[in-house]
Amino acid sequence: MPAALEGIRVVDVTQGVAGPLCTRLLAQMGADVIKVERPGSGDPVRQWDDIVNGMCSGHAWVNPGKRSMTLDLKKPEGMEVLGRLLEGADVFIENFVPGTMESFGLDFDALREANPKLVICRISGFGQDGPYRDRPALDLIIQGETGLISTNGTPEEPAKISVSLGDISGSMYGVIAILESLYHRERTGDGQLIDLALFDAVMSWTGYFPFVWWYRHTNPERVGLNHHTMFPYGAYECADGRSVIVAAGAGSREQWLKFCTALQHVELVDDPAYATNGLRMQNREQLDPIVRKAIKAMPLEFWLERFLEVGIPSGAMNDFATAMEHPRMIHRELVREVDSAVGPVKVFDFAPQISGLDSVNKLGPPLLGEHTDQILTELGYDHTALTSLRTSRIIG
Structure with a gap:
């Protein structure tokens, strides 16, 4: 059966977790995701550890299903290649500190004029304008700034949420907003510019805590494994x-x-x-x-x-080892294996099961720049042009 986003091309210049996890999910829906990375080092997530046969566990989590190409966006020639990529793209997603892409010479108004159907998603810690705009924001910072850490842990000591909740909330809202924008485009022909702040995403996930403040003017207490409003x-x-x-x-x-x-x-x-x-x-x-x-x-x-x-x-x-052998995991066949340059890599299947559509788990976590020549050839660059770009270090 076909995947829902087959034929949709996503150009992804994100790094870390929030943006890459968003595009990982789009890839599982069938989108052709092109991960654009800096030559030499690539996405910093690649360097976090070497748990997966020498490959980073974070990279294996958020980047399967994509094609990787290297491109130096700080150079005009690199931006020219990006521009050609975006001419035929459906979605463009970035999660740099606001102003970074502009400093590279990317004019978003011109980009939307050149490709009016393009859906542009910009993920940042605190949004593209207003207070805190210029602040970089890792997951722990977002958990702290939103007050989430203060509600978690025991009465004696606060604790961060163990998973990257801020990043994951951003990735989920990113997918939702992109799908909404693509559906809107189907009806109107118009693309959209999405401004998604991780701070906003997490705040909207804080459940009943805001109501405790709005209507009782008290901070939620830390209750460990208990509940804030129910017992037992x-x-x-x-x-x-x-x-x-x-x-x-x-x-x-x-x-x-x-x-x-x-x-x-x-x-x-x-x-x-x-x-x-x-x-x-x-x-x-x-x-x-x-x-x-x-x-x-x-x-x-x-x-x-x-x-x-x-x-x-x-x-x-359960402890985590027991959870990994959970009867539901086995029944659902939630864990799949995909081929990669470091051998078979385990990945999770797309969580929702849709009656008439398949999820896509074909490409493993790519090596840095693994598909650079393939993608550029698709764009019309010949061997001479590829050699020139590589000699100029525009690509790795």
Whole structure:
């Protein structure tokens, strides 16, 4: 079956995680993604580690499915090649500090005039204008500036989110905005200029925390594995030393009855100290030891079966090695292998499954500049021109 974005060409000059993960997802939808990198060093993500048979794990995560070419954008000849690439492109995406591309001589107004159908996506930490515009922003900085770190961790110590949440939120919104713009183009013929700030993306993901501030004027507390607004909710140690995660903090009496029945503590159901979620939150210090003692009496598998039987959401708190062998992973065949210059590399399949469309997992993480000659030949450059560009160090 065809992929949805087959025939769409994406010119990608991003680096790091947010932009490359965005274009990785577009590649899995069938887009032809051309990753443009600086000669010699390429995307800095390539140098983070050498875990994947000498290749960086970050590169193997965010860059499969793309063709890589090298191009020195600081030189006029390099910008000329980029211009030729963009003449036939559908999407152009960059995530440099605002002003960088302009310093290379790229005039976005002229670019849109030359190719009115082009969708341009600009990802940055704090947007293309306004305060903080000129500040570079790594994921940790965005997590800090948005206040996210202050809500995460234990009461004793804050902690960053372990995955690159700021970058991932930007990549997801980038994909959504690009797809929206391509759909709009189908109806109108017009391209779009997308200004996506990681700060904005993360702030829109902060859930109920803003409402705590807007309507109570208090900072959300750090609650570890507990929930900010519901109880019981969290991880509880079982008799075998493993922990069960239970989400029993819904406000309904029915849910509370199911939970107390599972624990064989039905006397708690109508206890005036615990009859509502608000009271349970208020009296959490008294209720928590009762819950923990009951769950500690039996092993994990007992509680998973018991909670499923009575209708309480629950799961295991797995270590990562266990999660990698999860029955869902095996059933879904979520992990695929693709060929690369360093041998077969494991990658994740595109998460959504769409009935009439296939995801694309053909190209592995490319070597730096692996497809430079191929792409330039497609643009009409002959052998003499390629030699000249290489001699001038415009390409690697």
